[in-house]
Amino acid sequence: MPERELTVGVGAGGLATADMVLNIGPQHPATHGVLRLRITLDGERIKAAEPIVGYMHRGAEKLFEVRDYRQILVLANRHDWLSAFSSEIGAALIVERMLGMDVPERATWVRTLLAELNRVLNHLMFLGSYPLELGAITPIFYAFREREELQAVMEEVAGGRMHYMFGRIGGLRDDLPMGWTGRVREAIDAVRRRLPDLENMLVGNEILQARTRGVGILDPKTIAAYGVSGPIARASGVDVDLRRDQPYLAYDELFAPGGPGRVVTREAGDCLARLEVLLEQVHVSLELAQACLERIESLGPGPVNVKLPKVLKVPEGADYLATENPLGFNGYYLVSRGDKTPWRLKLRSASFNNVQVLSTLLPGTLLADMVAILGSMFFVVGDVDK
Amino acid sequence: MTTDLPMPRVGAGQAAAPKPMRLVLNWGRRYSLWVFNFGLACCAIEFIAASMARHDFIRLGVIPFAPGPRQADLMVVSGTVTDKMAPAVRRLYDQMPEPKYVISFGACSNSGGPYWDSYCVTKGVDQLIPVDVYVPGCPPRPEALLQGILVLQQQIAQEKLQTKSLRGRLGPYAGRRASAAEVSRPLVAPPEQTT
Amino acid sequence: MTKFLSGLAKGMATTARTMTTHAHTQQYPHVKPELPSRSRGVIALLEENCTSCMLCARECPDWCIYIDSHKETTPPTTEGGRARQHNVLDRFAIDFSLCMYCGICIEVCPFDALFWSPEFEYSTTDIRDLLQEKETLGQWMPTVPAPEPLVPELPQTEAQQLVVDVEPEDDPAAGRTTKRGAGEVPRPGTEEQP
Numbered sequence: 001m002p003e004r005e006l007t008v009g010v011g012a013g014g015l016a017t018a019d020m021v022l023n024i025g026p027q028h029p030a031t032h033g034v035l036r037l038r039i040t041l042d043g044e045r046i047k048a049a050e051p052i053v054g055y056m057h058r059g060a061e062k063l064f065e066v067r068d069y070r071q072i073l074v075l076a077n078r079h080d081w082l083s084a085f086s087s088e089i090g091a092a093l094i095v096e097r098m099l100g101m102d103v104p105e106r107a108t109w110v111r112t113l114l115a116e117l118n119r120v121l122n123h124l125m126f127l128g129s130y131p132l133e134l135g136a137i138t139p140i141f142y143a144f145r146e147r148e149e150l151q152a153v154m155e156e157v158a159g160g161r162m163h164y165m166f167g168r169i170g171g172l173r174d175d176l177p178m179g180w181t182g183r184v185r186e187a188i189d190a191v192r193r194r195l196p197d198l199e200n201m202l203v204g205n206e207i208l209q210a211r212t213r214g215v216g217i218l219d220p221k222t223i224a225a226y227g228v229s230g231p232i233a234r235a236s237g238v239d240v241d242l243r244r245d246q247p248y249l250a251y252d253e254l255f256a257p258g259g260p261g262r263v264v265t266r267e268a269g270d271c272l273a274r275l276e277v278l279l280e281q282v283h284v285s286l287e288l289a290q291a292c293l294e295r296i297e298s299l300g301p302g303p304v305n306v307k308l309p310k311v312l313k314v315p316e317g318a319d320y321l322a323t324e325n326p327l328g329f330n331g332y333y334l335v336s337r338g339d340k341t342p343w344r345l346k347l348r349s350a351s352f353n354n355v356q357v358l359s360t361l362l363p364g365t366l367l368a369d370m371v372a373i374l375g376s377m378f379f380v381v382g383d384v385d386k
Numbered sequence: 387m388t389t390d391l392p393m394p395r396v397g398a399g400q401a402a403a404p405k406p407m408r409l410v411l412n413w414g415r416r417y418s419l420w421v422f423n424f425g426l427a428c429c430a431i432e433f434i435a436a437s438m439a440r441h442d443f444i445r446l447g448v449i450p451f452a453p454g455p456r457q458a459d460l461m462v463v464s465g466t467v468t469d470k471m472a473p474a475v476r477r478l479y480d481q482m483p484e485p486k487y488v489i490s491f492g493a494c495s496n497s498g499g500p501y502w503d504s505y506c507v508t509k510g511v512d513q514l515i516p517v518d519v520y521v522p523g524c525p526p527r528p529e530a531l532l533q534g535i536l537v538l539q540q541q542i543a544q545e546k547l548q549t550k551s552l553r554g555r556l557g558p559y560a561g562r563r564a565s566a567a568e569v570s571r572p573l574v575a576p577p578e579q580t581t
Numbered sequence: 582m583t584k585f586l587s588g589l590a591k592g593m594a595t596t597a598r599t600m601t602t603h604a605h606t607q608q609y610p611h612v613k614p615e616l617p618s619r620s621r622g623v624i625a626l627l628e629e630n631c632t633s634c635m636l637c638a639r640e641c642p643d644w645c646i647y648i649d650s651h652k653e654t655t656p657p658t659t660e661g662g663r664a665r666q667h668n669v670l671d672r673f674a675i676d677f678s679l680c681m682y683c684g685i686c687i688e689v690c691p692f693d694a695l696f697w698s699p700e701f702e703y704s705t706t707d708i709r710d711l712l713q714e715k716e717t718l719g720q721w722m723p724t725v726p727a728p729e730p731l732v733p734e735l736p737q738t739e740a741q742q743l744v745v746d747v748e749p750e751d752d753p754a755a756g757r758t759t760k761r762g763a764g765e766v767p768r769p770g771t772e773e774q775p
Contacts, residue, residue: 034426034471055471056427059504066503071642074683075500081428125431138596144438145605152617159619159697161435162428162525165683173688177619178730200595204588382427442606496678496708500643510678512708521704522677522711527622532609534704541706 019047024370033381035355037374041367049362049370051355056385064345069095069169069312072345077163080349080383082125083326085118088167090323091345093248094332095169097321098314106296107171107304112250113184113292114154114166116285120191121150122326123231123278123285126378127198130275133375134211142198146191153187156180169312171305181293188286188293195282202279212271216361216373219269226360227353230328231277232377236269242324250292260287271376278378313340325350327378351383415459415485416542417447419535422458422482424475426465429492429525433464436528446535455481460538461515462531466494466501467508479515487542489534490517493524500524618726620699621682624675625721630694633668637686637695645679646686647672673715678708696725 024037034055040048060079064072076091077084089111096103103111128143151161157180158164158173166173202208218228218236233240241263242248244255255261264280266273314336322331328350335344354377361373403411423433436443437450444450452458455478467475479488490511493499497510511517518541521534607614616622633650649672655665687695698721705711 156617159621500681524681530701
């Protein structure tokens with residue numbers, strides 16, 4: 001129990017200062033999910049903050065152990081519901097690597113395309129919800145208009161709007177529908193055409209800048225200490241992106257010199273920088289998606305899957321693979337004992353580390369800035385708790 | 387100092403109200419459902435999508451601006467209810483005034499869904515609170531929520547708002563009052579810490 | 582002052598411009614949405630094709646398919662022939678309150694008895710109604726969209742590779758529909774329905 005000191009007085013000299021413990025969440029609009037923060041306040045300055053996680057813990061890792069590899073992929077979608085496709089492809093990649101399986105080239109490019117579209121969908125969600133938390137209602141309507149546009153083409157190919165479940169071990173579930181690439185191109189063009197609408201709301205908006213500039217500055221040392229990754233790390237000048245540094249799927253070609261891929265970084269490390277990174281990454285991802293489309297069209301038809309044995313068993317061993325999910329590194333540590341289910345599949349999710357940093361980031365800031373900082377950490381609670 | 391916060395209830399005069407008045411009352415209730423979104427997981431994103439311009443459930447009289455459970459008529463539970471979260475769901479439901487309705491949105495809140503065999507997931511929100519409409523899907527598309535709302539509105543239209551029928555609908559949950567002490571009690575500590 | 586508020590003005594101008602455009606709201610209850618044929622709404626069952634082989638029930642990631650069947654013996658049709666045994670489906674139920682809509686059951690079905698239908702309007706007021714028996718599942722069959730054409734240039738051998746699951750060792754049911762990858766045969770049940 002922290003010591004309480006109560007000063008009662010009249011006038012400016014005697015403002016009451018008593019430590020107050022404030023609970024934010026678990027059901028709080030600003031946490032978009034069920035994260036709980038226990039904040040100790042001195043006046044309106046935050047003295048200590050402790051993220052309390054586990055309200056969304058669903059034991060996915062334990063469930064993986066009783067499901068075969070095909071079934072794992074459809075469950076791997078769900079821990080980070082805004083990066084469904086990226087998560088399922090990561091799980092497929094680690095299994096394929098342990099099997100030593102080659103994936104058809106066309107499948108790899110389609111996977112890359114869908115992963116990038118998924119990244120855009122994810123970022124659009126946060127570009128809409130973050131201003132909402134700051135009090136700007138309008139941008140989320142623009143963000144969701146673009147999301148619907150892209151979700152329509154995703155649904156056309158995968159059948160689902162959020163959980164695509166389109167990846168399979170060794171490739172994809174189905175080939176692309178006829179004329180789909182053309183419709184994706186139209187959708188991408190439409191989103192790029194209308195993206196300035198959303199940008200006009202955010203870029204250069206004085207109110208937004210006043211709320212976010214210089215607020216919640218994260219330095220590279222803290223980032224390294226907490227294992228923060230993704231757009232949040234890059235906003236502080238930490239130039240890591242697994243798509244370039246440890247390429248998987250078709251990224252080695254896309255991020256090669258002269259390719260459309262580039263890593264977006266900012267130096268400021270404040271909330272505004274994090275938002276800017278997100279916004280620019282949408283542009284980069286749309287360019288990458290377009291490059292993928294061109295490649296898929298020039299590749300021509302081909303297989304998108306390999307024939308699997310009736311019972312798929314991964315050889316004994318352990319392997320670790322990390323992918324660059326929209327929110328940061330998503331790692332999969334797979335231990336197999338030669339069964340058709342994994343012995344252990346550990347997920348290293350981006351949001352867990354990104355949220356933990358709040359305990360050092362929040363102390364010293366004002367309570368009024370708490371929501372701005374919390375929102376700019378771009379987390380998904382399911383990704384925190386798994 | 388505990389003040390009792392009795393749950394706002396339907397008055398006794400309701401049962402005696404003449405039919406035209408009931409009709410008007412139900413009509414009003416049907417098209418002004420102030421919704422309290424219990425957004426938990428993936429389905430919450432589809433709930434937000436349903437509230438956005440593309441699907442726009444305000445057209446159907448669902449108003450997503452309830453400042454809290456105390457002013458809400460409808461609770462949409464969207465997402466996985468975990469055992470750790472379950473007391474909060476129950477507590478917020480208790481704070482809602484009568485008449486209140488619950489839509490369970492998506493497989494997870496219907497019965498645990500993909501996580502039904504998990505050690506920490508509640509097997510359906512209907513184990514905690516009475517649910518009026520179950521919307522299937524994982525996650526259901528926004529149109530499915532709209533259809534669920536239409537089903538609920540039909541149900542409200544046929545409702546006889548009497549304490550007896552209310553009790554029948556709410557089952558064992560009827561007549562339960564949440565005291566101020568209950569809604570503001572601290573979280574129960576895990577067993578290790580209490581010893 | 583104008584420079585100071587230029588960011589806000591830009592946003593306001595966008596709002597004003599958007600105000601003049603048409604709303605993209607879909608009037609759902611009045612206008613049904615146009616859904617792509619791959620849309621995963623509900624699983625339809627073509628009962629005649631089901632041999633109750635249990636593959637779907639075993640492969641389902643949350644085990645929400647219930648199948649009961651019994652064996653029946655058909656007497657030999659020709660003199661001195663052998664009596665044949667076949668499975669008769671007693672119960673086929675999918676619990677849609679558990680289903681995660683992954684489509685694995687449809688993929689693994691070797692006899693094309695299960696199909697996706699984009700239909701989504703089946704919310705209920707009773708959770709027990711979400712456990713849909715074969716009669717209800719059969720009612721979804723007319724809503725199953727026609728099979729989409731394959732990518733035309735794709736050679737047939739590669740087209741067959743698209744299907745992941747294993748070929749059945751022998752086809753006990755002659756005259757059943759062929760596998761989806763092989764192509765042109767229309768789905769039974771779809772053509773005679775209005």
